[in-house]
Amino acid sequence: MYALLLDNSLTDRIILFVLAGLSIPALYYYQKWKWHYHYNHSPYLNEPLKGIVTTDSIITEVSSGKSETPWSNFIKYKSTENIMLLYLGPNVFKTIARDFFTSTEDWEKAKLIVMNGMKKNS
Structure with a gap:
C-alpha cells in the first residue's frame, strides 16, 4: 500500500x-x-416483559417463552440504587432494574430476596 x-x-x-x-x-x-x-x-425487544422474583429463583416471561433461573446458578451479584446485575458467569448476567417494579417497596423487597438467595449460595 x-x-x-x-x-x-x-x-x-x-x-x-x-x-x-x-x-x-x-x-x-x-x-x-x-x-x-x-x-x-426486533419482535422480542419491543414486547412487554414480565418477571417474578421468588425465594427460589427469578422467572422471566415473554410471548416466545419462559425462563426460570434458580439462585444456585448465579455466582455473584452487583447492585446500585437502580439496577442489579446477577452474574451467571464472568461475562454473562441477568439484569433487574428499578423500572421493572411498580413501587419502591416492591423494588426493595426484590433486592432483599436477591441478597438472601445469593447468601444461600455461599
Whole structure:
C-alpha cells in the first residue's frame, strides 16, 4: 500500500488520507444506525416483559417463552440504587432494574430476596 502512495501524486495522497479519515465516523454512525434498526425491528425487544422474583429463583416471561433461573446458578451479584446485575458467569448476567417494579417497596423487597438467595449460595 505504501508503494502505491509513493507512485501517486500529492493530490491522490491527500484524497486517500481524507477518505480514510472520513471512514471512521461513517462506520460509527452506520453501526449506531444498525443497532437502532435491529432494536426497532426486533419482535422480542419491543414486547412487554414480565418477571417474578421468588425465594427460589427469578422467572422471566415473554410471548416466545419462559425462563426460570434458580439462585444456585448465579455466582455473584452487583447492585446500585437502580439496577442489579446477577452474574451467571464472568461475562454473562441477568439484569433487574428499578423500572421493572411498580413501587419502591416492591423494588426493595426484590433486592432483599436477591441478597438472601445469593447468601444461600455461599
